[in-house]
Amino acid sequence: MAEFSKECSVPSKMSWDALEALCRLEGLHCKDLGITKANVNEYEVEFLCDYKKTKMEEFYLVKWRGFPESVNSWEPKRHLKCSKLMKQFHQDLDQELSRQKIRSIPKRLDREISTFIVRKAELRQKLQSWETQLNLTCNHPGRIFVMNDVDFEGPPKNFTYINNYKAGPGIVFTEMAVGCECKNCLEEPVNGCCPGASLHRVAYNEHGQVRVRPGQPIYECNSQCLCSPDCPNRVVQKGIQFDLAIFKTDNGRGWGVRTLQHIKKNSFVMEYVGEIITSDEAEKRGHIYDGEGSTYLFDLDYVEDVYTVDAAHQGNISHFVNHSCNPNMQVFNVFVDNIDERLPRIALFSTRSIRAGEELTFDYKMQIDPVDTESSKMDCSFTLAGVSNSPKKRMRVECRCGADSCRKYLF
Structure with missing residues (x-):
């Protein structure tokens, strides 16, 4: 007769709570469940x-x-x-x-x-x-909290939390082949460090706050660089640093996100993450989303309008961030390991000091003043699902941001 290995185990068909309750009901002691002779009847x-x-x-x-x-x-x-x-x-x-x-x-x-x-x-x-x-899923230091004091709506049924872009059908990320050789990328950059390769300066100060104008690209040090993980030119890639809360709004805007900690001006807050798809695929999906009134398609039109981020069903906490005509976050295009300029990472930085407990927002139709060649390339094109370039096909979506400068309509 074969002997069972000590390492042999089978999954229980009962939940941990149900198993504990059964043990208490039968008066059984279990060290792993924390049931002892002293507390078996509790x-x-x-x-x-x-x-x-x-x-x-x-x-x-x-x-x-x-x-x-x-x-x-x-x-x-x-x-x-x-x-x-x-x-x-x-x-x-x-x-x-x-x-x-x-x-x-x-x-x-x-x-x-x-x-x-x-x-x-x-x-x-x-x-x-x-x-x-x-x-358990997120890989960033900042914790996520969830609260709903408004109604009985529970977690979204068709949403998967992801930490990074997910390549859709036919999408290939081109990884960086070389990196910098700097010992101190901020104070002693070699050949201009990674930003120098594209004739730009390091985008951050010693506190990790962005110091370039909106519209200018940000080139962070990458996985091929010799600098340490603590390099001042590594900010977005370190992920969300603040504790944030997903909460149900009380004015019909669905879920929103608020910060639970004070955020200084020009600080990185979060990335807009989702599935990368082609613009043609976005148009197809958009017709489906239109009936739901969803706004999760972000056009990556930094140099060419060929790719879109779809965060409708796969994304991170930015999926729940609402629009405001007077936002406290600003979009920047960031490049780390991927060198395809058609596929920037969409980073959201604070435009001002943000109090703990304040809702986080960005302008879905943010326009960047063309102060130079680079910034004229970048418009924040967070579009309503399926909205085409034809004005005749645009949907009129009411804005409920409540700002004094509200444009009344999102699109």
């Missing part, structure tokens, strides 16, 4: 569903983690050790009571109120799961 509260009070005591209806709703139970407040969940329960309760113009907590909640609280709790779980997935 059950974890997943969320609180309902509330009632008598003359003597307050009770909460508890949803136990790992167990079906059929075993929900009323528990006295004194038995519960879940202060955070209790605080969240009362925040949701106060919100709904305020909406219904009820001034005090009733002795027994009606079904409409308890249903609202359960839906909010279930939504919070879905968003927390999505938040965890996003942070």
Whole structure:
């Protein structure tokens, strides 16, 4: 009879929570699950569903983690050790009571109120799961948070988070063959360092803030360069440095993004990432997107209008950034390892100091003043899906940015 290897294992058909609940139910101890003789009879509260009070005591209806709703139970407040969940329960309760113009907590909640609280709790779980997935997927230092205090919309169903451009059918990235030999690219550049090869100066100061005008290309040091990863000419390639939050807007603009940290003027914030497709393919997809009123196609027209970034279903956090006619971010074309000028990386830098908690925006139809030859090449062409060059086919999309200088329409 063959012996089983000690390394042999099979996946469990139960979730971790369900497995823990089963062990507690059967009185089994498990070191990996954290179930010991001392805590085997302790059950974890997943969320609180309902509330009632008598003359003597307050009770909460508890949803136990790992167990079906059929075993929900009323528990006295004194038995519960879940202060955070209790605080969240009362925040949701106060919100709904305020909406219904009820001034005090009733002795027994009606079904409409308890249903609202359960839906909010279930939504919070879905968003927390999505938040965890996003942070496991992203490769940048800045963390991502998700919140929705407006309605019951959960995570997008057809969106995959990616960190870099994804090449679409027929798209080939041409990688840089050579790099610089500088020891200090900012103070002692050899032959002008990487920007010198294209007759441009290093785009950043010693603090990583951009110092060239919008419209001028940025050439960062690449994977073939001898300089260290801490080189001042490596900014965009280091990824998002700030903690950001995806949040649901309260004025019909869908999801938005706000910064949770202060951002200094001229700082790199994020890239616009998606699938690289041809302009012809973008036109085809655009006709599909038109019916959804989506705006995720970004034309890469730095030197030629032949490629487009499609972030409708694959992208990073920039997928959720809204338009503003008075934005706090500006688009720059950046080149790192790819030398094809038709395929720049789209980097968003702050145009001013941005407070923690402020929404991040950029102008979908930003125009760059032609102060020189290079900048005249660059228009920010973040277009409505499928909009052709013919004015007769352009869709009129209302702008809700709320800026004093609002143009009233995005397109």
